[in-house]
Amino acid sequence: MNSNINNPKKRFGKARLLLASLVLAVSLPVLAMNLQQAMAALSQAKVQGLVGEQPNGYLGVVESSADTEAVVKLINDARRAEYVRMAKQNDIAVADVEAIAGQKAIERTASGHFILIDGKWLQKR
Secondary structure, eight states: OOOHHHHHHHHHHHHHHHHHHHHHHHHHHHHHHHHHHHHHHHHHHHHSSSSOOOOTSSEEEEEEOHHHHHHHHHHHHHHHHHHHHHHHHHTTHOOOHHHHHHHHHHOOOOTTTTTEEEEEEEEEO
C-alpha cells in the first residue's frame, strides 16, 4: 500500500508541487516575448534611448534591461535570417548585406535616436 495516501502532509506537498509545475508550464509561454511584440516595442525603445542602430546592420543596446535585451535579440535574430536569405539570393557575402543594411538603417534613423559611430553611442542630429 502507498504510504502517501495515508499521509495527508505528503499528499498536500505533492499536490502543491504539481500545481506549481503546472502554473510554471502555463505561464512560460506568456512570459516569453515573440518577434511581433519585440517589433511593437522597438519604436518606444528607440525613443527612450534604450537601443540604437549599428553600422553592422544590427540593433545595439544603449541602456541595458532584460526587456531591452530580449527585444534586441529577437529583432537581430530575424535580421540575421533575412540577411542570410538575401545574401544567398544575390550570391554575395552576408557581411556585405549587413554593411549595406547598417548604412541604410543609420541613414534612416530619426533625429534624436542613437547610432553607433566609432564605437560610441551618439544621438543623431
